[in-house]
Amino acid sequence: MYIGGKKIDIIIQTEPEQIFHGVHELVRMAFPQFNIKMGGEDAECPNRIFLQGRVEEKALCLYGSIQVDGKRTEDRQNCPLTEETAASGSKRWLARAFAYRLLCRHCGSGLNDYGLLTGVRPVKLVHRMLDRGLGQAQIMRELQQKYLITASRARLLMEVAYNNRSYLEESAAHHLVSIYIGIPLCPSRCFYCSFPGAVLKSYPEQVEPYVRALGQEMDDIGKVLKELGLGVQTIYIGGGTPTVLADKDINTLFELLHEKYISSVTREITLEAGRPDTLSSRRMELFKKVGISRLCINPQTMNDVTLKRIGRQHNSRDVVAAVEWARQAGIDRINMDLIVGLPGEDQEDYNSTIAQALELKPENITLHTLAAKKGSDLARIEGLSWQKDDPIKAGLASMQAKLRDEGYQPYYLYRQKYMRTDAENTGYSLPGCFCRFNIQMIEERQTIIGIGGGAATKLIDSRGKITSLYNPTDSDSYCTAIPALVRRKVDNLRALN
Ligand code: SF4
Structure with a gap:
């Protein structure tokens, strides 16, 4: 809710804080138009939520009150604690369920x-x-x-x-890891993107030092993988837009990959070619020659007016051409990312986009729900926050139904903060064409080593404990930090094996 162009606040107070951990996310869904604040004193603020939980005689006694929009709702509940529910994690779920139901009562609907x-x-x-x-x-x-x-x-x-x-069991049975290589540069900035990578302006100044630093990190990490006897199951080159790299730099990257990473256990090498404006028939032949087995050609929408509006420098015809070139070059796994909920689009656009995408017969289609991520231009538009029962949900459901009719199966799924509705991003695939990297990345059961600017490393130990390490996104910081980044990664990898 806005007054004088400024969102007004709801203050949440919880006692004790730990038991209501994460409850602000539920409040944000119930009141997307408000600014949610945890704690703090503001006598002027008329919107308050108070939640309290106490353990008394083998019961968790919960009390809550919501005073928002001039309406008051309150409730209390005693939850008997069994041996199972007495653990602190279970008490958190009980407290969260209580808060959720109270919010539903106040709003008069499910959240x-x-x-x-x-x-x-x-x-x-x-x-x-x-x-x-x-x-x-x-x-x-x-x-x-x-x-x-x-x-x-x-x-x-x-x-x-x-x-x-x-696919998770297959990986656990062998000594396998996956590799993510990040190229944090794009030809232009998309309207909905919050990725803090740079827009490419000068190849010699931005890319050449970056490729040298990347080569150094790849070389050092590759040696340690060999030493530890770790096989690389999948490789994913993402960004940014890795296809901004010139042919000579793609060749350099793949020489290193073949020398130190790719072996008989490597099942999949994906290249994000998200922006059709960086592709050509000749480039597809190069991608095939260096060993890429899966290519992501991401239109997001096939509506040319929307593409222009969201800052893409290509149109739907470029997408069709890119897929045809990829097929002619012999690339037999293609993914297409689509976004539901782009500004100005409605059911007619969703129908047209999915029909055109299906005509191209990609093996994978990933359906995204638009998220107004912090830091994106999109997030600055009022009224594009979370909405329940938005037409986006109907659009998503119709696209999912069409995919299922054509034999696609959902095989990985994740959610994001600031999505425009209570939905998800889902990878669909024709049978037998699942992208292993995406599964491992989302389910977090295989170590993924991130190399390059903005890349995240997730090290998974034998009990499933995750250690996360992050490379800086900014190219200059990344280039100067290579020795320290490698040392930290190598120490953690050795400790794991
Ligand atoms: S191409 Fe991808 S990473 Fe680059 S600006 Fe667009 S959405 Fe962001």
Whole structure:
């Protein structure tokens, strides 16, 4: 809600804080038009939420009141604590469920198809239940009753987990890692993007020192992988837009990959060629020659007016040409990213975009729900915040239905903050064409080593504990930090193996 162009506040107070950890995300969904503040004193602020939880005689006693928009709702609940629910993690879920139901009562409707889940990787929860030996019916029950997820979303999460589980087991059985290589440069800035990479202005000044530093990091990490006997299962070159690299630099990158990373256990090498304006028929032949097996050609939408509006420098005909060149060059796995909810688009656009994408017969289509991410130009537009029952959800559902009709299966799924509705991003694939890297990246059961500017490394130990390390995104900081970045990564890798 805005007064004088400024969002007005809701102040949340919780006692104790730990038990209501993450509750502000639920409040943000209930009141997307407000600015949510945790704690703080502001006697003038008329909008307040108070949540309290105390353990008394083997029960968690919860109290909550919501005073927002001139309306007051309050409730209390005593939850008996069993041996199972007395653990602090379980008490948090009880407290969160209480807060969620109170918010629903105040708003007069459900808040979110994902119920209490506010994290970005909801399928992990299903995998943990499968690890515990739960069957399908028990998992459905727990997702709906404990986490308050709707039946349709619970079914989707289960389907994704069942589709990708064998890929997790396959990786765990061998000494395998995956590699992410980041190229944090783009030809121009897309309207919805919050990635802090740079726009390419001068190749000699921005790219050449970067490629030298990248080569250094690849060389050092490659030696350690060999020494530790780690095989590289998948490689993903992302960004930014890695196809801004000139042919000579693509060749240099792949010489190093073939020398130190690619072996008989390498199953997949993906290149993000997200911007068709960086592609040509000749470049596709180069990509095939160096060994790329999967290419992402990402139109986002096939509506040319929208493409211009969101800052892309290509049109839908360029996308069609890029796919044709890739096929002629012999690249047999193509992914296309599409976004639902771009400003100005409606059901007609969604129908047209999915129909045109399907005509090109890509093996993978990834459906994204637009997120107004902090730092993007899009986030500065008022009224593009989270909305329940937005037409975006209907658009997404119709596109998902068309994909299923054509035989595509959902195989990985994640959520983002600041999505425009309570939906998700889902990778769909023709059977047998799942992208292994995407599965490993989202389910976090395989070590992924990030190399290059903005790349994240996730080291997974034998008990599933994750250690995250991040490279700086800014090229200059990355180039000067190489020795320290490599040392830190190598020390952690050695400790793991
Ligand atoms: S191409 Fe990708 S990384 Fe680059 S600005 Fe657009 S969305 Fe962001």
